[in-house]
Amino acid sequence: MLDDDGEDIPVPINNDLERRIADAFEVFDHAGNKTVDVREIATIVRALGCCPTEAEIQEILMAVENPESPGSVHLSNFLPYMCQIVTEHKYQPASPAQLLEAFQILDSDKRGFLTKEHISTLMTQDGEPFTQDELDEMLEIAIDPHTQTVPYEYYINQLMCEPEGEKNIYKLADRILKENPPPPPRTVPRSLSQFLHGMTVPNV
Structure with missing residues (x-):
C-alpha cells in the first residue's frame, strides 16, 4: 500500500x-x-x-x-x-471445561463417548459444517481405533495444549x-443551556 x-x-x-x-x-x-x-x-x-x-x-x-x-x-x-x-x-x-460440557450435552446416555457415525453427522450437518478433509483430520485424532468411538475426555486431553x-x-x-491503559474518555463541556435546562426562575 x-x-x-x-x-x-x-x-x-x-x-x-x-x-x-x-x-x-x-x-x-x-x-x-x-x-x-x-x-x-x-x-x-x-x-x-x-x-x-x-x-x-x-x-x-x-x-x-x-x-x-x-x-x-x-x-x-x-x-x-x-x-x-x-x-x-x-x-x-474454548476452554477444556467448555468443550467437556458441550460433549456431555451431546452424550445424552452419559456413556463417556460418542459413536463415529454420530460425531460425523454432527460435524457435517449442524452449526458450521466441517468439510470432509476437516472431518477426516479430526477423526484421525479423535477415534479410538479399537472401539471406533470418540472417548471425548481423552480426545479433549489430546486436543488441548494451552x-x-x-x-x-x-x-x-x-x-x-x-x-x-486507554486514555480516559474525553469529557465534553456542558453548554450554558444544559446547565440552565430545568432550572426555574425564582419568584421576585
Missing part, C-alpha cells in the same frame, strides 16, 4: 503484541512489501491462537482487505484491527493493556 507520494506506508511496531502479530503476518509476506494474499488471513489469525468461524473470518477480511488492491491485505490495516480483536478477547479458544504464559496471545494482550 502506497501513500499519496507513492511511498510504501511505514508500519511502526510499538509493543510486544504488535510484534507478535507482525511476525505472524510477515511469514506469509513472500514479496517483502508488507502485503499478503487475502487467502492467507485465516491461517495467520489461527496461527496467532484465535479461533474464529468462517463467517467471522469473512468479517475480518471485509475490515482489512485493501480497497485499492482487492485480494490483498496490507499490514497497516491488519495490525491495528488484529490488536483490537485480541485485546477485546474475541475469538478466544500455551503457557505469554505464548498465549490473549495473556500478552492483557499485559500490554495493563501497562498502557
